[in-house]
Amino acid sequence: MRDLLWLVPAFPLAGFLVNGLVYLFSHRTSGAPHPPADQAAAESSEAAGHPHAHVHLETEPKWKTLHTIVGTGSVALSGIFAFGAILDLGIPALSHGAHHLLTLWRWIPLGVNQATGQVPGPLGEWFVDMALSLDSLSALMIAFVTFVGFLIHVYSVGYMGHDAGYGRYFAYLNLFMFSMLTLVLAANFLLMFVGWEGVGLCSYLLIGYDYHKKFAADAGKKAFVVNRIGDFGFILGIFGVFALFGTLDFGKVFAAAASNPAAYAPWMTLVCLCLFLGAAGKSAQVPLHVWLPDAMAGPTPVSALIHAATMVTAGVYMVARCNVLFRLSPDALLVVAIVGGFTALFAATIGLVQNDIKKVLAYSTVSQLGYMFLACGVGAFVAGMFHVLTHAFFKACLFLGSGSVIHALGGEQDLRRMGGLARKIPVTYATFLTATFAIAGVPLLAGFFSKDAILAAVFEAHFRQAPWLPKLLWMAALFTAGLTAFYMFRLVSLAFYGTFRGTAEQAAHVHESPKSMTVPLIVLAFLSVVGGWIGIPIIRGGDRIGRFLSPIVPALAGARAEEHAAPVSLEVALMAASVAVAMIGLLLAYLWYAKGEGRVPARLAERFPALYRVVANKYYVDEAYDALFVEGLAKSGGRFLWEVDATVVDLIPNGAAAATRGAAWLSHFFDKYFVDGAVNGVADSLQGGFRLLRRAQTGRVQNYALVMGAGLFCIVAVYLIFR
């Protein structure tokens, strides 16, 4: 069974091919037009990604059945073979480091050294195999990726049932599963990168699924471009790994790094930072987080699968996979922890004031991903992966639940127009509430164990460079946990409690979703409850998931796990702190939104208008990027290129002119387009930046004084830290 591991990604690939070809064929012959029959209706509806809002022609039933069976069946088969391979190796064996390498064929067969199995000499290992590797880490990943993926495919049957692009949707979704499973099962960096790019491509295709809508198409482009920036880092990291180790195979690289750390340590920081840039792009960490909220333009099951449970966790998986390298570079781990902690807090504050149900969940995802990176940064890779697992369950449940709400209201996504839905859609409400409690960290639910593991690890971490940092990060993470509980319960209160604030027409049509949508919700809610029980610390550091992952990933960085066992009373105190913070958050949200109908927050927003505006506008990060990069580079660069192009085209017919005319023209060209163009280009890009900076010139001395004071304090703080 283990040698049939290749079927795990192959089934979805086959599903993609079948679905895709059938879709192309059926749309060619049946002549079903792609643009919606009612363009105006499609553009005027504000719901993003909901099929009801732009329904034009439904897929014909016979194709629909085929797409359904192939789409979900391929994932089901993939899951069956995945579990089969895992059970074939055996969970106890995996816990002790069993690892199956399945080499399919030699992919890139260059070079001279091919026979020896050891790490080669200076020429390097110039070949890359198409090889899949099953060990405890990848087993964990494929287990929940296929299972949650299957549930979401089933959900999509109900959700996308009335859409004309049904076949296209399932084709893309299957392609995504193929890419994600390739990424996870890859045994070398290059194959992982293939999967990495594949999931990025599918993210673009699926976010921009409703490509008639401009903002959906733009969101897809934005996701792809921002991801690309991260991929640039990842590629550089891969180059670095190859330059240092001479091979791209995971097993050989990690064995070499572990056996001879001193030889590689000087370069490891640079390589790990490049790799982390890739992870940050894929997993939406600050400053590359901007694509994820916009990605909510895609259909809700896509948001659940790709932007909650699987693709965005690929970054965490990559960092966990390369933990041997990261542990050689404490500075890289410091950066990872700081970025993760900052992102967690930053995104949580934005999530507090969002009014779109999916945007709240999007920022929540960014924040929880920050938690995972924070855990990896302090060396608790197990806690990070544990949170990946529990987050997949409750976040997918939340997204699918939100999709159910949107479906029930016929496309409405604005929380200000919801309310009082608890009695009308009880199954959705119950599962949503369960998942909310799970993410808030209510004791005994899944999120509690994983979040608590992270908080405990952060509190007890040590950073040689900045000894006060772990406590600061712990406080930030604890505060973020409170914020998480608060904004999630705010979401629940605004959507499910109180009086309904929508239109009468919506109120008349509110209905519970079909079984194909509610059954996955129930399953995921159940997993959100029990999914954390595999991480219960039996003895200190002896939880089941920790032991399962221990051959690949240490529970705590280094051998400090043993000598550093914290007293039980500290553990209990930390647990109590996180529970208390969560309860406060839940209670406060209940008081303000369920009972208080949002009066207190509205008054707060009036009392602090500037602060509210800054947070509600996501700290103007998108505006800053727009002014600096889009306006500055794209506009001036585009104009420059256009002028060069127009000139060259004109040159050919005019080339027969007199030589003096040509020479005169040449110098004129140089002066006008290169010299002036460069000057104008510089001026344009500067102007974009200046327009942004102008807003700092308020003319008020006290504003300047405030900024000066802040700068001075920062300088003194930096001095105090680094003296």
Added chain:
Amino acid sequence: MTITINHFLVVSFLLFSIGLLGVLVRRNFLTVLMSVELMLNAVNLNLIAFSRRLSDLTGQVFSVFVITIAAGEAAIGLALTISLFRQRRTLNVEDASSMQG
């Protein structure tokens, strides 16, 4: 009660930050100037404390100079206030924002 240098540092820092807060948040220009005097006072406190700790008179001499400069600065500041008041008929700092943009 044993007072160490840390107590002095904390007190002078708190005094300084209260003065700084006053500079940043008050609308009346005169109050802003008074907050500046608070800040200078806090600096003096710090200087005297360290002078005492190091048993060096330099700190006290420096303090005298700080008071001198504060006096000169207060004079100029108040003259500016009067000038501003004569021109704009207001003491509100926020109204003096013609450099905006």
Added chain:
Amino acid sequence: MTAAQAVPGALLTGAAGWMFVVFAVLALGMAVAVVVARNPIHSALFLLSSFLLVACIFILQQAEFVGAVQILVYAGGIMVLFLFVIMLVHQRGVQERLTFQHQWDVALLFLLVFLLPFLYVLWTERFPELPQNLDAFRMVKGKIAGNTEAVAWVLYRDYLLPFEVASVFLLVAMVGAVVLGKRSAEKVD
């Protein structure tokens, strides 16, 4: 004045220590009142009392000369000047609607964010203990002569140049104040 001899590193002990605590708390309270008071005359009076309290602290620290200068110059000169100007520009009946500028919430937040870590650092920083020479502030050429003489001795010998510069500065300030305070030309007929 009582001072600490037995415990190195302590600047004040016993009763003097408690006096310092009282003065410091009151001075901080007065400072807060300066910032918060609506009426600028109230602010001026609170500032005056804050100065007096700080002068008391100076005297506790055996800086009697500086304490006296503080009272004379600050409380007696500068605050009086302030009060003159307040009363000169005071507009009857025009009471400001708002006391605080529009950025008060951000400024308060910024101050709190920066204040607490700095306070923590300042409170917990361990300074090396130094021997205390209590008579250093009263000695002139090895004999006890009093704080004023000691300060004068240092001021006019080691810091003569800054002293002269300070006096030039005061001249400049005086000229500047006169120029700035002059009425504009068209007012003079």
